Amino acid sequence: MRLSARTQYALRAAAELAAAPPGPVSAERIAAAQDIPRRFLDNILLQLRRAGLIHSQRGPDGGYWLARPPTEITLADVVLVVEGVAQENERFPGVARPLASVWGALREHEQATLNEITLAHIASGSLPPL
Incomplete structure (x- = not known):
């Protein structure tokens, strides 16, 4: 599986939100903690918000937080939002x-x-046994 840089950034941002204490987390904090270019991060956060994975609040005390508990959001949920559904067109003659x-x-x-x-x-x- 090849994940785009955008998908990797989305996974890192979502992990940062999952690890954060309750309450909004600023985009600046996420970008700094995960070394994500701010312009990319803003677009990714918008995409995750539109998909219903995160919520946002504007203002000086604003930021982003997960829409569901982190135990209920899988990596597949995030990857699907960013990558979409893969089309299988491979032929092996x-x-x-x-x-x-x-x-x-x-x-x-x-x-x-x-x-x-x-x-x-x-x-x-703490990953489950793979």
């Missing part, structure tokens, strides 16, 4: 035909792993 099954199994394993790991796992540093 002739002797290479079995490769389609191999790639399909790899994608299923990747998806299962992303569905199993939550932001709470990442924030706590």
